[in-house]
Amino acid sequence: MSGKESGYLDMELLRFTTAGSVDDGKSTLIGRLLFDSKAIFEDQMEAIERASMRSGGEQVNLALLTDGLRAEREQGITIDVAYRYFATPKRKFIIADTPGHIQYTRNMVTGASTANVAIILVDARHGVLEQTRRHAYIASLLQIPHIIVCVNKMDLVDYSEDVFNTIVKDFESVASNLSVLDVRFVPISALEGDNVVTRSENTDWYDGPTLLYLLENIHIGSDINRHDFRLPVQYVIRPQSKEFPDFRGYAGRIAGGVLKKGDTVTVHPSGFSSVVKGINIFNKELDIAYAPQSVCIELEDDIDISRGDMIIKEGNGKPLCIEQDFDVMLCWFNDNNMVPRGKYTLKHTTAEVRCMIKEVKYKVDINALEKNSDNQELGMNDIARVSLRTTKPLFFDAYNTNRNTGSIILIDEGTNETVAAGMIL
Amino acid sequence: MDNYQINHLRELEAESIFVIREVTAQFENPVMLFSGGKDSIVMFHLARKAFWPARVPFPLMHIDTGHNFQETLEYRDKLMEATGTKCIVKYVQDTIDKGRVVEEKGYNASRNKLQTVTLLDGIEDMKFDAAMGGGRRDEEKARAKERFFSHRDEFGQWDPKNQRPELWNLFNGKKNMGEHFRVFPISNWTEMDVWQYIYMEEIELPSLYYTHKRKVFERDGVILAAAPFMTLRNSEEVKEMNVRCRTIGDITCTGLTLSEANTIEDIIQEVAASRVTERGGRADDKRSEAAMEDRKKEGYF
Structure with missing residues (x-):
């Protein structure tokens, strides 16, 4: 990467989903992340302040930020998956905020399908509940690569280390029956801000990272399959123009692995093989391409290829x-x-x-x-x-x-x- | 960053290109809505990338309220000519003349809401089955729940409580006759992403986005451009100021920002330091708390 793509444009994208029921403080946590990372603007804040006063709240209700539709504000519930955005100098974040009650599974599965990280909220007062097991199960079913268990409302249990340790132990015993890949635990108070963005003095027994530090630093480079090259053909580009009379490019988003110019590939269902003549994104020729880039590739031989076909690289990876x-x-x-x-x-x-x-x-x-x-x-x-x-x-x-x-x-x-x-x- | 890792802008770009190609593959007669604003300019740039070296395989459509900034129209015509793209223009004035809508009256009269009828008529007349728009989920709270592929019934309406679940990269564009889809390829971009991408790709923009001297007046704390069809109150006076647009819509509802920003770098600095959302200056969103949701249900962009 060079020139304009280095420096401050050089951020990674991390997608995460949040699981928790209404009372776990999920919306407050998201509001806190947005607020402390300065992703909330003055006009949005004013609107929330006005709405909080109307509903008679003492503190500014950060949860109101995430309730988008009229029915949701009226009923104080979240109906659908809502997407939120914030960025720090290290990463850009996309939050799939899923509601906790009605149609729970459907929404969490939807939010989880593209997530690198699942944040599972546990109320420190109540410990690991049935719904926590449900959240962990869905995270494992959807193979979310990383799970961060936030033990919330630590302020209401006097920041007790014992309470935290019990929840860690209980969750680990649930996780041992599931195929979860990477689990971290953070004691937090979303309301007070403990260990969300800044380290808390109230939990001096905890020497792990804050939630935001984890989100910024969790290694996501291995979340995508880098071994088995897969290109589902999305569209065949044939300009038939004077400048490009014979151009035939196979366009798609690389679903896994790495492709280099000169590689031998096999096309399914025909089973024919050919050699990669060129890879491009727009008018830029690439020597190498990888998931999740959207590319257009040309092959040496004229093979009948159409949408729905799969171009793969045979090798030492897993067979298709x-x-x-x-x-x-x-x-x-x-x-x-x-x-x-x-x-x-x-x-x-x-x-x-x-x-x-x-x-x-x-x-x-x-x-x-x-x-x-x-x-x-x-x-x-x-x-x-x-x-x-x-x-x-x-x-x-x-x-x-x-x-x-x-x-x-x-x-x-x-x-x-x-x-x-x-x-x- | 590791090897084989792309930055956030390239990942958003890849996602948007995938969505645009998917529209072309799944629909018979798609169209891309073009307003001359930065979001639709970026979306069109992505479309050119998606099909290179072939031309963009669908037309653009511009809903012309008649209350445009002249710079936008000039920019549009130049861009269409340079890229050999067809742009269909539908006029709100025609919809008014046909008696399909009645023009608003008074000081805050705007054709913003009337556009929806012109847009839906345009989609129906031309038998478009998918209309791509430059809406972003970070713009407004009702948009945060919008899908990439958003189903519209035969009246062009959006039912936010009954949307299709959207998982992985699998988009369901199936519909009955007479229904259509709105597709939002840059759903996941933020205002900052758009500006950074414009900078990275060196995309040319209408001059309105940079600082310029303009005759303006202030109303309810928002700076608006003076134009012949704007009715001024007695207390409002026209002044000349150095301003720029942070978002471009119809003249009647586009708030201008006092600014000396001359380059994209300046603008990025300004956006980064800004404490008000870009739609904070949009009079159309201020009409009520659910203004955007209501317009979207009817079939707005």
């Missing part, structure tokens, strides 16, 4: 799966229940096929974290292991190998609504 029958962990998102043996449109990378629900292997009781094989009904917010059969083979990786090539959504063919999201096993 080419299957019509596979299992997914499915989260159901719609008021209409899943139809057993029903047919749905399936979207996977840039491919679209029809599929049939073959079998519900088991449902997950998300509160007890147990498998239940008796009940085959799948309704709103249910999670289950389901076997699917597609009309054509899909080119995929397991979700835990690559989130981009291991995820699907199902669309109802009657209503066109997105009814489910799935992680391929």
